Amino acid sequence: MKFAIVGTGALGGFYGGLLVRSGQDVHFLMRSDAEYVKTHGLKVDTKLGDFHLPNVNVYTDPRDMPACDCVIVAMKSTQNGQLASLLPPLFGPDSIALVLQNGLHVEQSTRDVVGPGRVAGGCCFLCSNKVGPGHIRHLDYGKILMGPYQGMDDNEPGPSLERLMNLRDIFRATGIECEVTERLTWARWRKLMWNLTFNGLSVILDSSTDKIMKHPHSRALAKSILCEVRQTATDCGHFIEPEFVDYMMEHTDEMVPYDSSMRLDYKAKRPMEVEVIYGNAIRAAAKLGVKAPIIESMYRQLHFLADR
Amino acid sequence: MKFAIVGTGALGGFYGGLLVRSGQDVHFLMRSDAEYVKTHGLKVDTKLGDFHLPNVNVYTDPRDMPACDCVIVAMKSTQNGQLASLLPPLFGPDSIALVLQNGLHVEQSTRDVVGPGRVAGGCCFLCSNKVGPGHIRHLDYGKILMGPYQGMDDNEPGPSLERLMNLRDIFRATGIECEVTERLTWARWRKLMWNLTFNGLSVILDSSTDKIMKHPHSRALAKSILCEVRQTATDCGHFIEPEFVDYMMEHTDEMVPYDSSMRLDYKAKRPMEVEVIYGNAIRAAAKLGVKAPIIESMYRQLHFLADR
Numbered sequence: 001m002k003f004a005i006v007g008t009g010a011l012g013g014f015y016g017g018l019l020v021r022s023g024q025d026v027h028f029l030m031r032s033d034a035e036y037v038k039t040h041g042l043k044v045d046t047k048l049g050d051f052h053l054p055n056v057n058v059y060t061d062p063r064d065m066p067a068c069d070c071v072i073v074a075m076k077s078t079q080n081g082q083l084a085s086l087l088p089p090l091f092g093p094d095s096i097a098l099v100l101q102n103g104l105h106v107e108q109s110t111r112d113v114v115g116p117g118r119v120a121g122g123c124c125f126l127c128s129n130k131v132g133p134g135h136i137r138h139l140d141y142g143k144i145l146m147g148p149y150q151g152m153d154d155n156e157p158g159p160s161l162e163r164l165m166n167l168r169d170i171f172r173a174t175g176i177e178c179e180v181t182e183r184l185t186w187a188r189w190r191k192l193m194w195n196l197t198f199n200g201l202s203v204i205l206d207s208s209t210d211k212i213m214k215h216p217h218s219r220a221l222a223k224s225i226l227c228e229v230r231q232t233a234t235d236c237g238h239f240i241e242p243e244f245v246d247y248m249m250e251h252t253d254e255m256v257p258y259d260s261s262m263r264l265d266y267k268a269k270r271p272m273e274v275e276v277i278y279g280n281a282i283r284a285a286a287k288l289g290v291k292a293p294i295i296e297s298m299y300r301q302l303h304f305l306a307d308r
Numbered sequence: 309m310k311f312a313i314v315g316t317g318a319l320g321g322f323y324g325g326l327l328v329r330s331g332q333d334v335h336f337l338m339r340s341d342a343e344y345v346k347t348h349g350l351k352v353d354t355k356l357g358d359f360h361l362p363n364v365n366v367y368t369d370p371r372d373m374p375a376c377d378c379v380i381v382a383m384k385s386t387q388n389g390q391l392a393s394l395l396p397p398l399f400g401p402d403s404i405a406l407v408l409q410n411g412l413h414v415e416q417s418t419r420d421v422v423g424p425g426r427v428a429g430g431c432c433f434l435c436s437n438k439v440g441p442g443h444i445r446h447l448d449y450g451k452i453l454m455g456p457y458q459g460m461d462d463n464e465p466g467p468s469l470e471r472l473m474n475l476r477d478i479f480r481a482t483g484i485e486c487e488v489t490e491r492l493t494w495a496r497w498r499k500l501m502w503n504l505t506f507n508g509l510s511v512i513l514d515s516s517t518d519k520i521m522k523h524p525h526s527r528a529l530a531k532s533i534l535c536e537v538r539q540t541a542t543d544c545g546h547f548i549e550p551e552f553v554d555y556m557m558e559h560t561d562e563m564v565p566y567d568s569s570m571r572l573d574y575k576a577k578r579p580m581e582v583e584v585i586y587g588n589a590i591r592a593a594a595k596l597g598v599k600a601p602i603i604e605s606m607y608r609q610l611h612f613l614a615d616r
Contacts, residue, residue, distance in 0.1 A: 204512065205612050215615060221608035228601065293536065293601045300529035304513050307523060 001170065004068040004090045005029065006083075007075025008037075010128040011100060013136040015072065015144075017044040018174035020053050027057045027065050029086065034060045036133035045131075046138035048175045067092030070167060073099040073110055078271035080109035087113045096159050098146065098167065100124050102195055102261070103276025104188050104284055107149040116156045120164055121184050122146035123191040127258065140256070143177035145191075147184030154185050189233035190240055193248050195277050197225040199262035200298040203272070203305060210257040213249075223249060228294050232281070235290040266305070274302045309478060312376040312398045313337065314391075315383025316345075318436040319408060321444040323380065323452075325352040326482035328361050335365045335373050337394065342368045344441035353439075354446035356483045375400030378475060381407040381418055386579040388417035395421045404467050406454065406475065408432050410503055410569070411584025412496050412592055415457040424464045428472055429492050430454035431499040435566065448564070451485035453499075455492030462493055497541035498548055501556050503585050505533040507570035508606040511580070511613060518565040521557075531557060536602050540589070543598040574613070582610045 003026045005016035012028075020026045020042075030037060041054035059065050062085075071090045073083070080101075087097065091114055099107040100122045107121040123146075127139035146168065148158020164180045171178035181187050201212055201222060212218045226245045233240050265272045278299035285292050311334045313324035320336075328334045328350075338345060349362035367373050370393075379398045381391070388409075395405065399422055407415040408430045415429040431454075435447035454476065456466020472488045479486035489495050509520055509530060520526045534553045541548050573580045586607035593600050 205609065205616075207612075207616070212612075215612050217608040217611035217615075221605055221612075224601070224605065224608075293532070294605050297529055297532065297602050297605060300525040300532075301513065303525035304515075304520075304523050304529075307525075308513075308515070 001025065001070065002066060002068040003027065004062075004065060004071045006062075006071060006073050006086055006090070007079070008033065008042075009074065009076075010130045010136055011124060011126060012072065012074030013042060013130065013134075014044060014046070014126065014128045014138050014142070015074070015100065015124075015171075015174075015176075017042050017051070017053060017136065018048075018176065019170070020056060021051055022170075022174040024170065027059060027068060029059050029062055029065065031060065033133045034058050040134055043135045044138065045136070047140075048138070048142075062086050062089040065090055068095060071095055071097045073097055073101060075101075076265075076271075077101045077103055077106050077109070077273050077276045080106075083109050083113050091118075096120060096163060098122055099149070100144070101276070102191075102273055104185070104192060104280040105152055106188075106276040106280070107184075108152055111149060111151065111156075116151065117159060119149040120146050120159055120167070121149045121188070123187050125191075143179070144171060145179050145181055145187050147181040147187060149184055158184075183238075186233075186238040186240075189229075189236070189238045189281075190244070192233070192277065192281055193226055193229050193240065193244065194252070195260075195262075196229045196281060196295055196298075197222055197248070198252065199260045199273075199277060200302055201225070202260045202263040203266045204298065204301050206263075208257045208259055208263075209252055209255060213253055219249075222252070225294050225298075228292055229281075232285050232290055232292045232295065236285055236288050262302075272302060272306055274299065274306060278302060309333065309378065310374060310376040311335065312370075312373060312379040314370075314379060314381050314394055314398070315387070316341065316350075317382065317384075318438045318444055319432060319434060320380065320382030321350060321438065321442075322352060322354070322434065322436045322446050322450070323382070323408065323432075323479075323482075323484075325350050325359070325361060325444065326356075326484065327478070328364060329359055330478075330482040332478065335367060335376060337367050337370055337373065339368065341441045342366050348442055351443045352446065353444070355448075356446070356450075370394050370397040373398055376403060379403055379405045381405055381409060383409075384573075384579075385409045385411055385414050385417070385581050385584045388414075391417050391421050399426075404428060404471060406430055407457070408452070409584070410499070410581055412493070412500060412588040413460055414496075414584040414588070415492075416460055419457060419459065419464075424459065425467060427457040428454050428467055428475070429457045429496070431495050433499075451487070452479060453487050453489055453495050455489040455495055457492055466492075491546075494541075494546040494548075497537075497544070497546045497589075498552070500541070500585065500589055501534055501537050501548065501552065502560070503568075503570075504537045504589060504603055504606070505530055505556070506560065507568045507581075507585060508610055509533070510568045510571040511574045512606065512609050514571075516565045516567055516571075517560055517563060521561055527557075530560070533602050533606075536600055537589075540593050540598055540600045540603065544593055544596050570610075580610060580614055582607065582614060586610060 005012045
């Protein structure tokens, strides 16, 4: 099966590398690292077994790439404005896109380019960094929970579950966990529990997750935000069990000291994914008359800090 | 009438200086500035007319001071732990305290020392800085709205309104606006509209009020907080009219670029008045089952930032 990886960073490089290693035909669209990887290949350090791929298919222009069965959208969503020019050359009549980005309805930009019924989304539970050109360091986790994208109001048909299950089996063969859900929006909200809480707090309080969990006031605040996200998701029709709040707290307690991707972006003065994570959650809630005052404050604080 | 000024900073120095100038018998308790003021006097720059008081009654130990008719508590509330030793020597059988500090129920520490029925509180609308030893610069405003303090549950008798009206007339004679209200807690909540919104935001966003008012997101956030404070006060039985939100926004738009007292404290690494402003408001609301999610988040963020 032919794969395109659009955006070969910490995430695209990791999953794309695993796909190559397990024998799939993978085509990488790169920017800054292209020349380096053409010469030196792609290197992935992972507890699944470090590996080096000396010869990978590298492109800088999507028009040079073949049409692919599955186009994996793996760049930061802050660059989604480029999808209109990047995706069409990669799409044949039977292609689907798998959007492995953070955020609620983050698939909509891809859907707007390739049309309805051709987009799946995946929530990735992954700690991975790019440590140098063509060099990925996978720290922990890696599971993908994927589902058909059904549009802003969850009322469009998505790709068939059979196709996603086929894709799931291919991912499983690379050595990572993968599941399919019919309820992508629910899965997105569940993932947002962590992202809405800790991405924003780590930027606003300028602290790593372990420090946030340690101080009694920021710890209590994190729990309040988790409760508000859970209630918001539930009031929007995506039930999350109350126990998940404590599970998230314990899970975060057990994490290694970690800088969220949003904090890494903030420190590096790159655009932060405020709109797809916070903005889309607030708008989805507002559409149904659901109030989320803390999340909305964080949204506004983050925009102010981003522009400062 | 004999006055004691406990805490001769930007506020105590200003009002105390005005009282001296208008002929009252004023006794200043000072710490760091005492020696300087004994030698050089007290200097007040103000658009009410700059003045210099070469001879003022300065003390460093309250046991050297006479009992006073009115003891003005004018230090930062973060030092209220010292009141138990500072106040008793200043209190005769008929003394009252006038607490000119920020925050809800900030009078309670004074009330705990001097007993019920002897404490009034005043909301000061004052822009004033201490610019050097014994040197106060009054920038704008100055009005005092005072009322009897009636305890944590507003059910203790306070000093008589007649006594406060007498005090009001003395303050008016110094050249500043002064009013008496029976509803001190309501006046405190009204003042908290600004303090809960802009004190915290200016610290969390590390910005002066004009920058906060200028950016569309922080501006919208400021308005959301004002709305939440208004609703919280109203749900606690202290009605504030909805129009007051827009009035506060316009009022803040018209202010000169201003660093809130909390931000000045934060920048100077002094303790911030988080408990009397945020903590007491949250606890008063919680006691009545009223939720204030944004104010509570700010409370926790401020504590985290204070301890970082």
